[in-house]
Amino acid sequence: MNALFSAGSDPGGHGLTAALYELGLLVSDLGRSVDFYERAFGYRFAPDGEAMLGVGPRRRLRLVPSPDGRLGPSHVGFAVTDESQLDTLGERLAVAGVAHRAIDRVGYRPGALAFADPDGNAMIFGLADAADIAPGPDALPGHLQHAVFSSTDIEAMLSFYRDVVGFGLSDAVVNDEGLLTTFFAHCSQEHHSLAVFRAGQNRFDHHCYEAGDWGLIRDWGDRFASLHIPIKWGPGRHGPGNNLFLFIHDPDDYWLEISAELELLEPGRTVGVWPHAERTLNSWGIAYLRK
Ligand SMILES: [Fe+2]
Numbered sequence: 001m002n003a004l005f006s007a008g009s010d011p012g013g014h015g016l017t018a019a020l021y022e023l024g025l026l027v028s029d030l031g032r033s034v035d036f037y038e039r040a041f042g043y044r045f046a047p048d049g050e051a052m053l054g055v056g057p058r059r060r061l062r063l064v065p066s067p068d069g070r071l072g073p074s075h076v077g078f079a080v081t082d083e084s085q086l087d088t089l090g091e092r093l094a095v096a097g098v099a100h101r102a103i104d105r106v107g108y109r110p111g112a113l114a115f116a117d118p119d120g121n122a123m124i125f126g127l128a129d130a131a132d133i134a135p136g137p138d139a140l141p142g143h144l145q146h147a148v149f150s151s152t153d154i155e156a157m158l159s160f161y162r163d164v165v166g167f168g169l170s171d172a173v174v175n176d177e178g179l180l181t182t183f184f185a186h187c188s189q190e191h192h193s194l195a196v197f198r199a200g201q202n203r204f205d206h207h208c209y210e211a212g213d214w215g216l217i218r219d220w221g222d223r224f225a226s227l228h229i230p231i232k233w234g235p236g237r238h239g240p241g242n243n244l245f246l247f248i249h250d251p252d253d254y255w256l257e258i259s260a261e262l263e264l265l266e267p268g269r270t271v272g273v274w275p276h277a278e279r280t281l282n283s284w285g286i287a288y289l290r291k
Pocket of ligand 1: 208
Protein backbone atom coordinates (compact mmCIF):
# COMPACT_ATOMS: atom_id res chain seq x y z
CA MET A 1 0.00 0.00 0.00
CA ASN A 2 1.18 3.49 -0.82
CA ALA A 3 1.98 5.36 2.38
CA LEU A 4 0.34 8.54 1.08
CA PHE A 5 -3.09 7.10 0.21
CA SER A 6 -5.02 3.94 -0.49
CA ALA A 7 -8.11 3.07 -2.50
CA GLY A 8 -11.28 3.65 -0.55
CA SER A 9 -9.58 5.76 2.09
CA ASP A 10 -10.78 9.11 3.35
CA PRO A 11 -9.82 12.05 1.09
CA GLY A 12 -7.82 13.69 3.88
CA GLY A 13 -7.15 17.38 3.61
CA HIS A 14 -8.38 20.04 5.98
CA GLY A 15 -11.72 21.01 4.54
CA LEU A 16 -10.43 23.82 2.34
CA THR A 17 -13.39 25.35 0.50
CA ALA A 18 -12.27 27.41 -2.46
CA ALA A 19 -12.39 27.64 -6.24
CA LEU A 20 -9.88 28.41 -8.93
CA TYR A 21 -10.40 32.13 -9.50
CA GLU A 22 -7.64 33.70 -11.55
CA LEU A 23 -4.71 32.52 -13.60
CA GLY A 24 -1.63 34.54 -14.44
CA LEU A 25 0.32 33.45 -17.51
CA LEU A 26 3.68 34.62 -18.80
CA VAL A 27 3.33 35.24 -22.53
CA SER A 28 5.88 35.89 -25.25
CA ASP A 29 3.76 38.40 -27.24
CA LEU A 30 1.22 40.27 -25.14
CA GLY A 31 -0.77 41.73 -28.05
CA ARG A 32 -1.06 38.36 -29.76
CA SER A 33 -2.27 36.62 -26.59
CA VAL A 34 -4.75 39.37 -25.73
CA ASP A 35 -6.21 39.08 -29.22
CA PHE A 36 -6.46 35.30 -28.92
CA TYR A 37 -8.17 35.27 -25.53
CA GLU A 38 -10.52 38.13 -26.47
CA ARG A 39 -11.72 36.41 -29.60
CA ALA A 40 -11.74 32.80 -28.42
CA PHE A 41 -12.87 33.25 -24.81
CA GLY A 42 -14.59 36.63 -24.75
CA TYR A 43 -12.23 38.04 -22.14
CA ARG A 44 -12.37 41.82 -21.83
CA PHE A 45 -8.91 43.17 -21.12
CA ALA A 46 -7.70 46.27 -19.35
CA PRO A 47 -4.14 47.26 -18.40
CA ASP A 48 -2.95 46.20 -14.95
CA GLY A 49 0.56 47.57 -14.62
CA GLU A 50 2.62 46.00 -17.36
CA ALA A 51 0.14 43.13 -17.57
CA MET A 52 -3.30 42.89 -19.11
CA LEU A 53 -6.12 41.65 -16.89
CA GLY A 54 -8.90 39.79 -18.69
CA VAL A 55 -12.32 39.32 -17.14
CA GLY A 56 -15.04 37.01 -18.40
CA PRO A 57 -18.00 35.23 -16.86
CA ARG A 58 -16.55 33.37 -13.85
CA ARG A 59 -13.05 33.55 -15.28
CA ARG A 60 -10.11 35.86 -14.89
CA LEU A 61 -6.81 35.76 -16.75
CA ARG A 62 -3.78 37.97 -16.17
CA LEU A 63 -1.39 37.98 -19.13
CA VAL A 64 2.11 39.05 -18.15
CA PRO A 65 4.86 39.81 -20.69
CA SER A 66 7.66 37.32 -20.12
CA PRO A 67 10.80 39.27 -19.23
CA ASP A 68 13.20 36.61 -20.44
CA GLY A 69 11.27 34.31 -22.76
CA ARG A 70 10.46 31.94 -19.92
CA LEU A 71 6.87 30.69 -19.99
CA GLY A 72 4.59 29.31 -17.29
CA PRO A 73 2.13 30.64 -14.79
CA SER A 74 2.99 33.92 -13.07
CA HIS A 75 0.55 32.83 -10.40
CA VAL A 76 -2.41 30.55 -9.78
CA GLY A 77 -5.14 32.21 -7.73
CA PHE A 78 -7.85 30.56 -5.66
CA ALA A 79 -10.79 32.33 -4.01
CA VAL A 80 -11.69 30.96 -0.59
CA THR A 81 -15.27 31.08 0.63
CA ASP A 82 -14.78 33.04 3.85
CA GLU A 83 -12.28 34.81 6.06
CA SER A 84 -11.88 31.88 8.43
CA GLN A 85 -10.50 29.78 5.57
CA LEU A 86 -7.72 32.30 5.12
CA ASP A 87 -6.97 32.40 8.84
CA THR A 88 -6.76 28.62 8.97
CA LEU A 89 -4.60 28.45 5.86
CA GLY A 90 -2.22 31.06 7.26
CA GLU A 91 -1.88 29.04 10.47
CA ARG A 92 -1.23 25.81 8.61
CA LEU A 93 1.41 27.43 6.41
CA ALA A 94 3.11 28.86 9.50
CA VAL A 95 3.12 25.51 11.31
CA ALA A 96 4.60 23.85 8.22
CA GLY A 97 7.28 26.54 7.98
CA VAL A 98 6.10 27.70 4.54
CA ALA A 99 7.04 31.32 3.82
CA HIS A 100 3.93 33.34 3.02
CA ARG A 101 2.86 36.97 2.98
CA ALA A 102 -0.32 38.99 2.86
CA ILE A 103 -0.71 40.95 -0.35
CA ASP A 104 -2.95 43.72 -1.64
CA ARG A 105 -3.91 43.04 -5.22
CA VAL A 106 -6.56 43.95 -7.77
CA GLY A 107 -9.40 41.45 -7.69
CA TYR A 108 -8.77 40.31 -4.12
CA ARG A 109 -9.70 41.84 -0.78
CA PRO A 110 -6.67 42.96 1.24
CA GLY A 111 -4.96 40.13 3.08
CA ALA A 112 -4.80 37.52 0.34
CA LEU A 113 -1.99 35.03 1.03
CA ALA A 114 0.85 34.52 -1.43
CA PHE A 115 3.22 31.58 -1.18
CA ALA A 116 5.14 29.11 -3.33
CA ASP A 117 4.50 25.37 -3.49
CA PRO A 118 7.37 22.84 -3.26
CA ASP A 119 8.09 23.26 -6.99
CA GLY A 120 8.20 27.03 -6.72
CA ASN A 121 4.80 27.68 -8.33
CA ALA A 122 3.43 31.03 -7.12
CA MET A 123 0.02 30.63 -5.48
CA ILE A 124 -2.46 33.19 -4.16
CA PHE A 125 -5.38 32.33 -1.89
CA GLY A 126 -7.73 35.15 -1.02
CA LEU A 127 -11.25 36.52 -0.89
CA ALA A 128 -12.56 37.55 -4.30
CA ASP A 129 -13.34 41.22 -4.74
CA ALA A 130 -14.59 41.58 -8.28
CA ALA A 131 -17.94 41.82 -10.01
CA ASP A 132 -18.64 39.04 -12.46
CA ILE A 133 -19.86 39.64 -15.98
CA ALA A 134 -22.64 37.79 -17.75
CA PRO A 135 -21.99 35.30 -20.55
CA GLY A 136 -22.90 36.65 -23.94
CA PRO A 137 -22.43 35.91 -27.62
CA ASP A 138 -18.73 36.70 -27.31
CA ALA A 139 -18.24 34.77 -24.06
CA LEU A 140 -19.56 31.22 -23.92
CA PRO A 141 -20.23 29.74 -20.48
CA GLY A 142 -17.26 28.01 -18.89
CA HIS A 143 -15.85 28.93 -15.51
CA LEU A 144 -12.14 28.77 -14.78
CA GLN A 145 -12.13 25.40 -13.06
CA HIS A 146 -8.81 23.64 -12.64
CA ALA A 147 -5.08 24.04 -13.07
CA VAL A 148 -2.61 21.21 -13.56
CA PHE A 149 1.13 20.99 -12.98
CA SER A 150 3.74 18.42 -13.90
CA SER A 151 6.26 17.69 -11.19
CA THR A 152 9.41 15.71 -10.57
CA ASP A 153 8.29 15.22 -6.95
CA ILE A 154 4.59 14.47 -7.05
CA GLU A 155 4.67 12.95 -3.55
CA ALA A 156 5.89 16.25 -2.08
CA MET A 157 3.22 18.11 -4.04
CA LEU A 158 0.48 15.80 -2.69
CA SER A 159 1.73 16.17 0.86
CA PHE A 160 1.83 19.94 0.48
CA TYR A 161 -1.54 20.50 -1.15
CA ARG A 162 -3.42 17.94 0.97
CA ASP A 163 -1.71 18.06 4.33
CA VAL A 164 -0.78 21.76 4.44
CA VAL A 165 -3.07 23.70 2.06
CA GLY A 166 -6.04 21.48 2.85
CA PHE A 167 -7.27 20.04 -0.46
CA GLY A 168 -8.94 16.62 -0.36
CA LEU A 169 -7.63 13.79 -2.55
CA SER A 170 -10.27 12.59 -5.04
CA ASP A 171 -8.44 10.11 -7.24
CA ALA A 172 -4.91 8.83 -7.74
CA VAL A 173 -3.30 7.13 -10.74
CA VAL A 174 -0.66 4.51 -10.00
CA ASN A 175 1.72 2.72 -12.39
CA ASP A 176 2.77 -0.94 -12.44
CA GLU A 177 5.60 -0.22 -9.98
CA GLY A 178 3.13 1.26 -7.52
CA LEU A 179 4.33 4.80 -8.09
CA LEU A 180 1.85 7.64 -7.96
CA THR A 181 1.70 9.17 -11.46
CA THR A 182 -1.22 11.61 -11.10
CA PHE A 183 -3.36 13.00 -8.31
CA PHE A 184 -6.62 14.92 -8.51
CA ALA A 185 -7.45 17.18 -5.56
CA HIS A 186 -10.64 18.99 -4.63
CA CYS A 187 -11.56 22.07 -2.63
CA SER A 188 -15.29 22.06 -3.40
CA GLN A 189 -17.87 19.59 -4.68
CA GLU A 190 -16.09 19.60 -8.06
CA HIS A 191 -13.97 16.47 -8.55
CA HIS A 192 -10.72 18.38 -8.91
CA SER A 193 -9.61 21.97 -8.93
CA LEU A 194 -5.94 21.03 -8.94
CA ALA A 195 -4.08 18.05 -10.37
CA VAL A 196 -0.44 17.07 -10.64
CA PHE A 197 1.29 14.67 -13.03
CA ARG A 198 4.58 12.89 -12.36
CA ALA A 199 7.01 14.00 -15.06
CA GLY A 200 10.68 14.52 -15.81
CA GLN A 201 10.42 18.27 -15.30
CA ASN A 202 8.48 20.78 -13.27
CA ARG A 203 6.18 22.72 -15.56
CA PHE A 204 2.66 23.97 -16.07
CA ASP A 205 0.50 21.40 -17.83
CA HIS A 206 -2.84 23.09 -18.57
CA HIS A 207 -5.79 25.04 -17.30
CA CYS A 208 -9.45 24.22 -17.82
CA TYR A 209 -12.83 25.84 -18.26
CA GLU A 210 -15.88 23.82 -17.18
CA ALA A 211 -18.75 24.41 -19.59
CA GLY A 212 -21.12 22.12 -17.70
CA ASP A 213 -23.27 20.79 -20.50
CA TRP A 214 -22.11 18.54 -23.34
CA GLY A 215 -23.91 20.75 -25.87
CA LEU A 216 -21.58 23.56 -24.92
CA ILE A 217 -18.58 21.45 -25.95
CA ARG A 218 -20.15 21.62 -29.43
CA ASP A 219 -20.54 25.39 -29.14
CA TRP A 220 -16.96 25.86 -27.98
CA GLY A 221 -15.75 23.61 -30.80
CA ASP A 222 -17.72 25.69 -33.30
CA ARG A 223 -16.33 28.89 -31.78
CA PHE A 224 -12.78 27.59 -32.20
CA ALA A 225 -13.58 26.40 -35.74
CA SER A 226 -14.84 29.85 -36.70
CA LEU A 227 -11.51 31.27 -35.54
CA HIS A 228 -9.48 28.54 -37.29
CA ILE A 229 -8.22 27.24 -33.94
CA PRO A 230 -7.78 23.47 -34.34
CA ILE A 231 -8.79 20.94 -31.69
CA LYS A 232 -5.52 19.29 -30.57
CA TRP A 233 -6.97 16.49 -28.46
CA GLY A 234 -10.47 15.15 -28.02
CA PRO A 235 -13.33 15.11 -27.76
CA GLY A 236 -12.92 12.38 -25.20
CA ARG A 237 -13.84 11.41 -21.66
CA HIS A 238 -11.45 11.30 -18.73
CA GLY A 239 -11.68 8.38 -16.28
CA PRO A 240 -11.05 10.29 -13.03
CA GLY A 241 -13.67 13.04 -12.92
CA ASN A 242 -15.64 11.40 -15.76
CA ASN A 243 -15.57 14.70 -17.65
CA LEU A 244 -15.87 15.17 -21.38
CA PHE A 245 -13.10 17.27 -22.81
CA LEU A 246 -11.40 18.87 -25.73
CA PHE A 247 -8.03 20.61 -25.82
CA ILE A 248 -6.58 23.44 -27.89
CA HIS A 249 -3.31 25.37 -27.83
CA ASP A 250 -2.97 29.09 -27.25
CA PRO A 251 -0.38 31.17 -29.18
CA ASP A 252 2.38 30.13 -26.73
CA ASP A 253 1.31 26.49 -27.01
CA TYR A 254 -0.21 26.47 -23.54
CA TRP A 255 -2.73 23.63 -23.36
CA LEU A 256 -6.31 24.79 -22.74
CA GLU A 257 -9.12 22.42 -21.86
CA ILE A 258 -12.86 22.82 -22.26
CA SER A 259 -14.66 20.32 -20.02
CA ALA A 260 -18.24 19.25 -19.36
CA GLU A 261 -20.02 16.96 -16.93
CA LEU A 262 -17.20 16.96 -14.38
CA GLU A 263 -18.08 14.67 -11.46
CA LEU A 264 -19.61 16.39 -8.47
CA LEU A 265 -18.46 14.62 -5.33
CA GLU A 266 -21.11 13.02 -3.16
CA PRO A 267 -20.77 12.94 0.64
CA GLY A 268 -18.70 9.97 1.74
CA ARG A 269 -16.78 9.80 -1.56
CA THR A 270 -13.53 7.94 -0.90
CA VAL A 271 -10.25 7.98 -2.81
CA GLY A 272 -10.25 6.11 -6.13
CA VAL A 273 -7.09 4.49 -7.50
CA TRP A 274 -6.71 4.09 -11.27
CA PRO A 275 -4.11 2.28 -13.43
CA HIS A 276 -1.60 4.36 -15.38
CA ALA A 277 -3.01 3.62 -18.83
CA GLU A 278 -4.42 5.42 -21.85
CA ARG A 279 -7.94 4.32 -20.93
CA THR A 280 -7.70 6.10 -17.61
CA LEU A 281 -6.88 9.41 -19.25
CA ASN A 282 -9.31 8.95 -22.13
CA SER A 283 -11.87 6.15 -22.08
CA TRP A 284 -12.80 7.10 -25.67
CA GLY A 285 -9.37 6.52 -27.14
CA ILE A 286 -5.99 8.14 -27.54
CA ALA A 287 -4.32 9.72 -24.53
CA TYR A 288 -1.16 11.66 -23.85
CA LEU A 289 0.67 10.04 -20.96
CA ARG A 290 3.02 12.63 -19.46
CA LYS A 291 6.72 11.83 -19.29
FE1 LIG B 1 -7.73 18.88 -17.07
